[in-house]
Amino acid sequence: MECEVNMFKLFSSNTKNASANEELVAVTLKEGTAKAPFSKDSAFAPNANGGYDVFVNTNDFKWYQVAAKTIASLKLYNFEFKSDVALSELDLYWFLTALYDGKHDYTVSCDYAQNVLDKVAMTVNTVSVFRKIADSDSKISTPEKVINVLFDLVKEAADAQGDSASLKLIKRGDLEFEKYAGLNAVGFASDEDPCMGIIDYVPKCCQKDSPVQVALVGKGITFDTGGYSLKPDKYMETMRTDKTAVVYLCGAVTLAAKLGIKKHVRLYLCCSENMVSGRGMLPGDIVTYPNGISVEINNTDAEGRLVLADGLLQAGEDKAQYVLDMATLTGAAKIAVGRDMFSVLTKEKELDKSLVSAFEKTGEMYWQLPLAQYHRRFLSSRRATVTNSGHGEGAPGSSVAASFLEQFVDKNTPWVHIDLSSAYLPDGSPFLAAGPTGSTILGLATWLCE
Structure with missing residues (x-):
């Protein structure tokens, strides 16, 4: 039985080998709401780096997964991820879990130590394999x-x-x-x-x-x-x-x-x-x-x-x-x-x-x-x-x-x-x-x- 599984590649933004062959879109999580001319209810808006700001309310339940669903709706599969609000290692795992759709690979560069990213990638990729089999x-x-x-x-x-x-x-x-x-x-x-x-x-x-x-x-x-x-x-x-x-x-x-x-x-x-x-x-x-x-x-x-x-x-x-x-x-x-x-x-x-x-x-x-x-x-x-x-x-x-x-x-x-x-x-x-x-x-x- 062959199961082709979409996988996550995570790179530290502090290393130069991050995404050597990938063009990454800049994505930043920001606390608050969009500024004019965008509606304050907008979940995202273009940013000065040619990417997107995704707006979050950290009082919301599982806000980091809601943010991930917004990114997924933009069909961004390769992105440089920054956040004005700190995400723990566990938050990052659930953030990535929310991106999973069973169809696409993801390449993500973010500001974490590479050993942390390696562990998170191992965890989310292992879980993804079994989600696919299910x-x-x-x-x-x-x-x-x-x-x-x-x-x-x-x-x-x-x-x-x-x-x-x-x-x-x-x-x-x-x-x-x-x-x-x-x-x-x-x-x-x-x-x-x-x-x-x-x-x-x-x-x-x-x-x-x-x-x-x-x-x-x-x-x-x-x-x-x-x-x-x-x-x-x-x-x-x-x-x-x-x-x-x-x-x-x-x-x-x-x-x-x-x-x-x-x-x-x-x-x-x-x-x-x-x-x-x-x-x-x-x-x-x-x-x-x-x-x-x-x-x-x-x-x-x-x-x-x-x-x-x-x-x-x-x-x-x-x-x-x-x-x-x-x-x-x-x-x-x-x-x-x-x-x-x-x-x-x-x-x-x-x-x-x-x-x-x-x-x-x-x-x-x-x-x-x-x-x-x-x-x-x-x-x-x-x-x-x-x-x-x-x-x-x-x-x-x-x-x-x-x-x-x-x-x-x-x-x-x-x-x-x-x-x-x-x-x-x-x-x-x-x-x-x-x-x-x-x-x-x-x-x-x-x-x-x-």
């Missing part, structure tokens, strides 16, 4: 192919650091695959083999047989029709991105490798298509997992939690000390918090402090939603332990989905669930272009390095 066609990114592509990137980063990364690929037809009840059920209708990809990342500071400190379990539905609970056209057209969680988790591990990961991490990539055929999963089917939980299918479009259950059980079997799962799981999370942030749910009332610190340190936007024992009542079934989708008046979708997953996690193991409502922006926002956002990659990478 948007790749489903005919290219089949379950097996996407696992192999993601592993190659993790392995390349591990080799560069002298760390170890290995892949165990288990797919339909393999004897070991039979225990993955969710993947078998969801993938049965597809011509492409559903797969469990287990990537083991062992940094050089850990022994290969050391305990798995962190299990990262991801939903990787490479295309989601909804099955017999068929999605409307409006919601199906972007379902190539229903694999985003496995992509971003691998992005986080790849970036963490480059930043200096300190934890033995194991990734569980639960990948399948959710298609329609005469042999496909039907409403009313009952799926039974190795832990004895039986699930009545009342919605074939609630397939993500079925495959995640396989990964969570495998992580438990591997005795992972900490489990984090992530999925583009519910529309309810988007309704609750929108697409600009992701939802986090856990059995505990307070999130893990190190995870909170990493998210806040990196500017990742999240919100904790409730998870309580009473949410299980919305999964009641006459014929099985639970249904796979919530039902009943006032069922809170994201909390109910997390309640379903909780049944597959050892009660003594710390566990966090991320409902990735911020995975993708169909129409863009004031802060990012349309398409995959890269949300969580930097935050999770930072967490893994602590």
